[in-house]
Amino acid sequence: MSADSEIIIPSSQRAYILPDVKGPLKLIDDHPVPKPESLVPGDCLVRLEYSGVCHSDLSIANDEMSGRQKPDLIGGHEGVGIVVAIGAHTRSAPVEVGARVGVKFLADVCKNCEMCESGWECCESSEPLEML
Numbered sequence: 001m002s003a004d005s006e007i008i009i010p011s012s013q014r015a016y017i018l019p020d021v022k023g024p025l026k027l028i029d030d031h032p033v034p035k036p037e038s039l040v041p042g043d044c045l046v047r048l049e050y051s052g053v054c055h056s057d058l059s060i061a062n063d064e065m066s067g068r069q070k071p072d073l074i075g076g077h078e079g080v081g082i083v084v085a086i087g088a089h090t091r092s093a094p095v096e097v098g099a100r101v102g103v104k105f106l107a108d109v110c111k112n113c114e115m116c117e118s119g120w121e122c123c124e125s126s127e128p129l130e131m132l
Contacts, residue, residue: 007084007097009033009045017072021063031074039087044095046103051079079103 015031034045057075059065083099095101110116 009036009047009084015074017074018061018069019072021069022061036085037088039085041087041089041091042093043087043090044083044093044101045085046079046081046101047084048076048079048081048103050081051076054078077103 010033012030013033014027014029016025016027017031019026036045039045053075054077056065057077060069060073061075063069080100080102083095083097083101086093086095086097
């Protein structure tokens, strides 16, 4: 991305939502996009280009992961896209605006247990990214 390129962040986006557990998906055109000024230090906003539906999406939709279902759930929490904003006052961000990134399900793991040290990154300390 060139230095003089302006990144346009829309106020809303198209999304498939799951209004109810085990219900049909609903396509909406007006799901709100977070404003860059609402990001906290350490957060970034990614314009997803590609996202898939994985096993945990299906498990949540089928109410097999109690406590994860929220009203109007949007699946597809893993994907690839471009960073379009970074929270103000973020120190030493590992990415910059315009970078192509991959987004995975887990936001944080302990990095010290046997599971983490073997590369699994899904220990009891793992913290999932917040799902909308």
